[in-house]
Amino acid sequence: MNDIIAYFSTIPSSHRSLILVGGITFFWLIENAYPLFNFTYKKWHHAGINIFMTCTTIVVNFCLAFILLKTADWTIAHHFGILQWLPKMSVWLYALTGLLLLDLIGAYLVHLVEHKTKILWRFHLIHHTDTWIDTTTANRHHPGESVIRFTFTALGVLLIGTPMWLVFLYQTLSVVATQFNHANISLPKKVDTVLSYLIVSPDMHKVHHHHVLPYTDSNYGNIFSIWDRLFGTFMTLPKEEIVYGIDTYPHPEEHNELKNLLKIPFQKQPLKKNEQKI
Template identity: 60%
Template sequence: METIFNYFENIPSTHRSIILVGGLTFFWLLESGLPLFKFKYNKWQHALPNLFFTLTTVIINFALAFLLVGTADWVQANNFGVINWLLPEMQPLWLYVLLGVLLLDFFGAYLAHFVEHKVKPLWMVHLVHHTDHKVDTTTANRHHPIESLIRFAFTLFGVFVVGTPIAIVMLYQAMSLVFTQFTHANLKMSKGLDKALSYVIISPDMHKIHHHYRLPYTDSNYGNIFSIWDRLFGTYMYLDREKIVYGVDVFPDETKNGHIGELLKQPFQKYEKPTLTTNVED
């Protein structure tokens, strides 16, 4: 664990880029060979807007990285934050790291995601992620630039409250990236294995339920790495994979939802969020 901690404390930017590109390539190839849904689409054409938003997310995170580094250094120097109060000597190190990643996953992923679904202006921004009609691994980082700023703010808040040093921050971000690529990948695995994984981590089927086009499933399964938060706060739902339909019912135009220009404007368009349907078998 000490070796891992030291590595992520000084991880080069090139290695972080390799994790992004390598993970995307790996799951791209894997889902092409073992697809859950046999989409009839031009995979590269579909990927274009998603890769554009991946690039904008990378640029924003890179530009604001100094805030993460500064906050992480401050909490470590001042022994501030939950994990530093619970484990002031960083011992045992494995528990210190696990607790840090677990809590960052709550603030940076679950809480941010939950709030985006409950606050209408934020939901309008987050809609860009949900209006993909053919969810695959490239959908993972399909986030409007405004959402990238929102997610960054929640992560920064998490670093401050949790008290994570930069090593844990970098480890969390690497894990978060790989997990989101994994859970969005159009990958078919046995239902038994997927269900077993979902008791500990977010499995592909578990997250794809979140991408179902209608409520209440859209407002469920918010997690990114660990499934404990959805189960703890009662936001876990199950829907058989064969019943999943991607997209959002209020933005049904798949052609528009595949154009970068339309997606950039999407958060500023008006519509009424649909009421909760009581037919959970739909």
Template identity: 60%
Template sequence: MIDFITFFENITSLQRAVILVGGITFFWSIESIIPLFNFNYKKIKHASTNLFFTFTTIIINFSLAFLLLNSADWVTANNFGILNFFEFSLIVNTILGVFLLDLIGAYLPHYIQHKVKFLWKIHLVHHSDHNVDTTTGNRHHPFESVVRFVFTLIGVAILGVNMWLVFLYQSLSVISTQFTHANININPKIDKFLSYIIVTPNMHKVHHHFKMPYTDSNYGNIFSFWDHLLGTFKKLDPSKIIYGVDTFFDKIENESIKNLLYRPFEKSKSHVNK
């Protein structure tokens, strides 16, 4: 356990980049072997748009990282936060830290972005991908990257987690996001079994269906039990899923980086069926 902690205490930017690139490369390869959908698209061209937004996310997160580091150092030094209030063992503290960071730093902002009109327009960049694959996982407008960062910062302050635990959570989050968006065909029984604990590809792809009420469901990032506990879990046969959002369904526009960057400022359109 000590070696595990030491690794994440001293993880470098290069090692974090390797996790990101390695995950995309791995799931990209699996998609080619056992695809869920046989998309009629130019995969590299599709990826170029999504990787642009991945790059902006990396820039924003690295630019603001000092805030996260200073906050984690402060709560640790001052014994501040929920996890520091109770005397949990190291293992329990780690598990609870990852669980609750997933709730505050991922599930909560995701849910809110679907309920607040301006934030929804920002989040549309992610939902307007018509060919969801592993590169879609980090297709976020720069504004969304800031929103998610702020909620992670709030999670650090409320929970009182140290920086190595934040790095652990972020590493798990990256891999989970790439996995759940990957265009891979998983045995339904295996997927169903796993979906009681973690978010699986079939479970998350329901969230990318173009119509309500499925669009507003399955918000989970790593752990699926938040959706089960909070009543936002829904099922849909993968064969019936159509990607995109019916209020912004122009496939050409949704592949344009320029259009996607401008999306939050476009004339307001109602959320699907709202």
């Protein structure tokens, strides 16, 4: 564990970029060989949109990274935050507790709030407009949403009292987890079900991308599935019944053109079916 701490305490930006690119490449190759759904779409055009948004996320996080660094350093220096107040424990338990809490605030909570708050939903729904969910969808976030998610991550670091090595470890696991659970891959049902008791599996997350409520408002987790099960937001749906996208933006010119996607948060929002959202 000491080697892990040492590595993530000083992990180079080049290594973090390699993990991001390597993950996309790895899962893209697998989903081409063993696809869950056989999409008929312009894969490179679709990937281009999503990778552009991935790049904007990288830029936002890079520009604001000093906030995370200062926040983490402050919590350690002032003995502030949940981890700092807990009794002394093994480093493995310390790391697992930190990862669980960061996942709760930096992934589950922000995701839930984005779905329940109209102004935040305007930015997050760009992620849901994708009608061809694959590993490139993982970071299909409007730049505005990237700022929102960063804010919650920084809040999590403050409240939890997380050292920076643990933040880098969490972000690395989060990137790989979201690429995995968005990938258009077909796992044996039993394997996926067993995985879903511990982490967010592909079948579990695909339910979240079903185009209508109540499924859209379920399965908010990113790394760990415990939070959806604990807070009653876990749902299942046979994968053959899943229809990707969002019912308010069903047309390709709305969800498959970068220029329009960037403008959606600032447009008048159409009502969902039965006026269930916005």
